Amino acid sequence: MMKIILDIIDGPYSGKSFQFTEFPISIGRMPSNNLNLPHDQYVSRAHCSFIQDQTNVMIIDLSSTNGTYVNNKRIESSIIVRSNDVITIGNTNIRCRIE
Numbered sequence: 001m002m003k004i005i006l007d008i009i010d011g012p013y014s015g016k017s018f019q020f021t022e023f024p025i026s027i028g029r030m031p032s033n034n035l036n037l038p039h040d041q042y043v044s045r046a047h048c049s050f051i052q053d054q055t056n057v058m059i060i061d062l063s064s065t066n067g068t069y070v071n072n073k074r075i076e077s078s079i080i081v082r083s084n085d086v087i088t089i090g091n092t093n094i095r096c097r098i099e
Contacts, residue, residue, distance in 0.1 A: 003099045004050060004057055004081075011092035012039040023052040027089060028062075042066050042090030056080045057098055059087060066090060 004025070006018045018035055026033040028047040029040070037043045044064035051058050060078040061068040068075050069088035081087070087094040 002052060002057060005097040005099070006035065006087075007095045007097065009086070009093050009095050011090070013037060013092060020050075023050060023057075025050040026062075028064075037090070037092055040090040040092050043092065047089050048087075050081070051078065057096075064089070 001021055003019060003021050008014055008016045020034065025035065026046060026049045027035040027037065028045050029038050029043050030036065030045045033046065046062045047064040048059055048061050048068040051060060058078045059068065059070065059075065059081050061075055070079055070081065070085055081096050081098065083096060083098045085096050087096060
């Protein structure tokens, strides 16, 4: 079973860490998201999602207003996420650890 740990390294939730073992993982401002970030006004209600296939974890932008960035590059489609990649959504930077 794959596990992803999301360490928030910058932004309104800096210092918090979240661990997930079930996919997909939705991120956004709405309470229904797996990772809810209501205090970052630049995060869309449904911003992005982590998905998994048999060997990889990927992230996909959900047509967010301000985009989703992996290592400072805006993503246009799903992209494989590796350990230590930094995801930027709104003013929030998240370091990914995949185990």
